[in-house]
Amino acid sequence: MSTAHVHDVLVIGGGNGGISAAARLRRRGCLDVGLIEPSDRHVYKPLQHYVGTGLASPDELVRPQSSLIPDGVVWHRTAAVAIDPVRRSVRCADGSEVRGRDIVLAPGARIDWSRLPGAEQALADGTAITTFVDAELERSRTRIDAMAGGTAIFQVHAQPASGLETAFKPLFIACDTWRAAGTLDRIRVTLVHEAARLHPVAAIEQEIRRHLDDYGVEVRLGTRITSIDGDAVTLRGPAGEAVEQADLVGLHPPYAAPRLIADSGLDGEGTGGFAAVDPETLRHPQHPRIWVVGDAGDLGDARTGGALRQQVKLVVENIRLARAGQPLERYDGYTVAPIATARRSLSFGEYDRSLQVRRSLPVPDEIRSSPLWHVLDRFGLPQVYWHRILKGRL
Template sequence: MAPAPVDRSHDVLVVGGGNGGISTAALLLRRGCPDVGLVDPSETHWYKPLQNYVGGGLCDLDELRRPQASVVPPDVHWHRTAAVAVDPAAQVVTCADGTRIGYGDLVLSPGGQHDWSQVPGAGEAVTDGRAVSTYVGERAPEVWRQVQALRSGTAVFTIHAGPSSGRETVLKPMFMACDHWRSAGVLDDIDVVLVCDTGRIHPVARIEQEIRTHLAGYGITVREHTAVVAVEDRVVVLESPDGPERLPFDLLHLLPPYRAPAFLADSGLDAEGTRGYAAVDPETLQHPAHGRIWCIGDGADLGTARTGGGLRRQVAVVVENIRRSRRGEELQRYDGYTVGPITTSRSRLSLGEYDRTDRLTPSIPLVDTVRSRRVWWVVDRYLLPWTYWHRILKGRV
């Protein structure tokens, strides 16, 4: 039986219209790719790092979202639908609206997805306001409302080692809240608890040291080797080596559990140990079994922290490697660079840059970027958002 015909083909097809997808499409055009297609159903584009500042009362939602149509490069053919299957042998992507799109090379940048089902009751708690999360964009203002309203009681913040987008930046709303409570004179009346399911908050020793300094400064209790297993009414259910525990809370901020988009595993693009995320050579960003498929961002099993700073490096490598692979040249290598900006107050920030071996890789030589400073806060709050909208999404960085 002959294969079903395709409705459209592109020299390079990009799946996903977030940071990675849009900037890849834009850079491909700038590097001379004659025909770029984009598959993404989103109507709104979010600059997600600012969601934490919304939760800290330092930013409005309107500053971090724009119509998707305004950021898709005009010369990119935008398929306003979702990818539901990839056939690597036929080099075809099937979409939710039934469209079949052929490709020469395919760049997968679909991101990760919240999976509240992993923690029973958590999704419902965020929806009805019993819990909050800056990671849920539309609900981010609720974080600041509850922080302002809390004058005493127990505030619980969570961090976990599972796949997540910008994992360490979940510390931002906690530190900004503590700084606000200190300024309001109520911090001593609030029991702030950080629940961490491992023995370390960060894999890099120098960054861990900086974090611990500020945890101690605010008097935050750290519950190590403790996982959140459920949320019931205004009680968070924990599991530690000592057994289960029920901890009542007055404020609960959650880092969502994540999962990979289902079509990756359904299409056989994952591998043993990737937990449904796309298998990929972590240095060349090429799929190990399908040489015309490339994987970047939160949807790929890259063995490094999932951050926007890391994604910028990945985009440059993947665009260059598509060119090199077509010419039979040696592929460029991505060293796993990533960056986790952590606000330590409402006006200072630690800028930890590191690679997949947990080695510090500062962009500015001889400067301790991990040390919390006002200048890094200004960069993160104002310079990077401007760079994102005007440079990164246009393929200029």
């Protein structure tokens, strides 16, 4: 094997975190940035829920990855297979080896349907829908529109989950769609939520509950779907296990860590394979020149695009500070909970690791659902994403 090229900074992953980190590094003067990513298409994931419920067009969702690679960044169009954290060397699926003086680990999380028996067959049969997978979005929209009566069960599970609060979006948008069609009174809607509370922040929880009550949704906390067999859904909750019939099941997919992390010995004990990381500096605790952003890291609830934007800014700055021997900046666990409560209204809650409400917008109450926040989430943020975040400008 030829000698591996050593980039000044090597980024693994070409999603939101990876592309924006690479772009920001270049804008901050890093002359040699490498990016490892095999996919030729880039999906703006928050828009999936709007496409899957008929509120956005599929052509707004995806752009060619080649059009988003920042100028001057070397794109290694292959998958990372294993990382030698001591040498900071990455073995790739195409047989190549790439190294970095620093590595930014941003491979995201992966959906693992094997953790929910029967889910894939239920999706294929049309009993189940999900707005978290772009290949399922058209089917989801069609099934929601066609539902005129019966029983619908929507699922929200605990961490790890990518964009946890967005799992409420398909439930609320579907309910509003059915209300507008005059069919909501003929549909029994149940929310199955794995956590003991609807949300750990009291003000956000209260807003979610207000809209669930308005739509007449039955809520089962501490309960999860364990399997699906046709229209038979097995639920496990405080009272034990029970089987219920459902005409429609809205699935929040089970997420797992990329195999790359555990295979490279970078996972934290008890994390299920997610990357060990100092939650404040975003540095790997054993390998100080490996940095972690996004869903692949063991960062608790901070698995949203808003959180990722803060993490990327901090990691890029901390690489500079670490090289200069200066104290590192600290991440406070900021994240955001954009919850669509209707087809054209949204709650935009922000909070940090201490579960304190944060406010970045110049208004008295972002948590109270408003059409203004819907316009921001549906129309404003996609443009900000494509033209500013992925270009390292925000």
